[in-house]
Amino acid sequence: MIICDFDMIIRAVDATRPGASHDAFVFSMSSAKHYYLSQYEAGDRGSWLLGDSGFGIEPFLLTPYRNPGPRSAEHRFNQQHGKARNIVERVIGVLKSRFRCLKTTLPYTPQKVVKIINVCCALHNICRSNQIDDIETETVLENNPINEEIAENEENSSLYSVGRNIRDSIARNLIL
Template sequence: MLPLLERKLGPRFIQLKKSEQKLSKRKQHFYKKYGIPGVIGCIDGTNIKIMRPGNAEQVYFNRLLRLGSEEARAFLQEEYDSGSRANWLRGDSGYPLEPFLLTPYRNATAMSNQNTFNLRHASARNVIERTFGVFKSRFRLLQEILLYNPLKVTCIINVCCVLHNLCREQNDQEFRVVGVNERREKLALYQILISLNQLHEFGIA
C-alpha cells in the first residue's frame, strides 16, 4: 500500500516547481511579514529516528551535518541558470550561501544593516520550524523509532509528506496518525484517502 501511495501521489503532492502565481503569493507573504524581498520558502532539516541497520550502520550516524538533497539543489541551480534570479530560499547558517539560498551574515555588528537583516531572517525561520512541528504532530509515529529498514522508512516519510500536503489542500486540520503498528498505519492512510474521495481521481482504484 505505501509504495503504491508514494508512486501514485508523490509526483502531485511533492513538487519543487511552482506556478508563477504561487511564487508571487509566497513572495508577497514573506515580504509583508518579514521585510525580505524575493523569498519563496525556507529550508531546514529534522531528525527521524530509525532502527540501526545491520549493514553499513556508520552511514546512518547522526553527525549534525547539513547535507541537502542533490536533486533539489540541481533543480534550483538549473532554475537560476535559466534566468530565475529573483527567487530565493531562506536557510540558516548551517547552509552555504548560494545564488538561490539566503543565509545570515556572519559576525554582524549590532545596529548594522547586516544585523537587521539577520534578525528578520531569524524571524522567518519560525515558518519551517512550525511546519515540522505540525507535520510530526499529525504523524506522531515520526516522533518514535521506526522499526523498519531505511528504504521503507523513506517510503513512510514520503507518504506522510504526501498526506500532509493533501490535508492542507483539503483544509483538513484534524487528521492524525498515531502509533507505529503497521496494520493500523496502513488502514489509517487508506481511510483518509477514501474520506477525501481521492482514490478514483488519482487512478488508484
Template sequence: FPTTLEQQNIVKQRFFTATGFPGILGAIDCTHVKIKKPPLAVEHCYINRKGYFSKNVQLVCDFDLNILACFARYGGSTHDAYIWESSTLKSHMLNEYTANGSTGWLLGDSGYPLQPWLMTPFRNVESISQQSYNDSHARARNCVERLNGVLKKLFGCLSQDRGLMVSPSFAGSIINACCTLHNIRKRYNFPL
C-alpha cells in the first residue's frame, strides 16, 4: 500500500486523471476463490452464500490494476465488512486519519461501512447529485472489478471453474503468491 507521500500522490493523480475523483488511494473489494472441502469442524467457515467452499479475499488496487494490498485470511462465509474491520489496512487508514487528518480515501461498494477514509455509494438515492456521485463512484471503483477478472483469467487456479484443491491456509499462500506474480508481470510489462 502506498505509504510515502510521493507514492500516494502518484496513485491519487492517476485516479484523478482517469476518473475525476480527487484523493483516491485505491479501490477495495472482496472476491471468492474456490477451495477444496475443508475439515468438517471448520467447513461452516468456508461455505459461501453461493453454496461452495471458498476463501473471501480482500483486494485493493490502483487505477492501473496494480495490487496495493491482499488479505487472503478468511473463509467464504465471512462478510466483506468484517474482513475490512479486521484488516491491517483499516488500522493503517485509521492511524493516518487520527494522526494527519484526511490523507486520502478508498472506494468500496455498499458492502463496506462508510468511514472518513472509505467512500461508499449512497444506498437510497434521493437526488440527481447523489445519483451522479454513485455513477462516478462505480466508474472509478470498476478497476478492482476488472482486477478480479484479470487475476482469475491469468491464474486459472483462482477461477471458480478450477479453484485451489488445497487446505485453506495453503490456499491463502497461493493467492498471495499469485498477487505478487501479477504485480511483477505488470512492473515488467509481461503480456497476459
C-alpha cells in the first residue's frame, strides 16, 4: 500500500503484507488509517485520501460512486476522482523504473524486502525533493471491480454516512 500526494511524494508505505492482501485490508490495519482518522477527529475537514472502489468510504477517504448514470454529477465526480487517483499509479511506475529490482520478486526474506521497499520509497522522495528527473513508464489507471464485501461492511458505520455526504457535496459542486 502506498499513499502519495499530488506532487508524487510518498507519504506512507506498508509493504509488510503479501501481495495477495487487498489494499483496503492493509489500510484498515495500518497506522496511516489511525493517523488520518485522528486528524479528522481533531478537526481536519479539508484533506482527503482517494481510494478505489474496493475501499469503504470515510470522511477522510473518498471512493468512486457505484454505477453512476451517464452525464450525472456522480459520473463527473468519478471521472475527476480517477484522474486525481492516477498519481499513485504514476508513482508506482516511477519507483519500478527508477529501482528496477522492484519489477520482480526479490529473493530475500520478507523482512528484508520490506526494508528494501522502504529505502526505495525514501530515495524516491529524496529524488523528488531535489528535482531529479523521474524515469517513468506509461501507466493507465484501471477500473477495479467493486469489492462488495468491503463496501457493505462499511455501510453500517456513521463515518460511512459522513463520507458519503462529503462525496455527494463535492459531486454536486463539481463544475467541469
